[in-house]
Amino acid sequence: MSARAGTGLRRGGSHHLRVNPIDCVAHGMCHELLPEQIALDEWGYPVIGDDPVPPGLLALARQAVQTCPTRALLLERRRTE
Numbered sequence: 892m893s894a895r896a897g898t899g900l901r902r903g904g905s906h907h908l909r910v911n912p913i914d915c916v917a918h919g920m921c922h923e924l925l926p927e928q929i930a931l932d933e934w935g936y937p938v939i940g941d942d943p944v945p946p947g948l949l950a951l952a953r954q955a956v957q958t959c960p961t962r963a964l965l966l967e968r969r970r971t972e
């Protein structure tokens with residue numbers, strides 16, 4: 892885990908990145924912004940785990956979502972039960 896990363900837990904839920912593979916065009920801009928959370932496969936498509944985005948990386952995650960040219964990258968908030 893990077894020094895920028897925290898626990899990923901926030902009161903009321905957690906944030907998770909996911910990608911819509913149909914809309915993604917695999918140029919990797921999201922990985923450039925957030926390599927701690929987004930890897931690339933051999934074809935340049937993002938590989939995103941299901942771990943929550945740590946609070947310290949949320950601003951970068953939102954920036955990655957906003958700069959995705961095809962809006963394929965999504966940031967979901969999940970409530971804790």
Ligand code: SF4
Nearest residue numbers: 915916918919921959
């Ligand atoms: S920035 Fe968007 S289109 Fe580009 S690789 Fe990431 S998810 Fe796919």
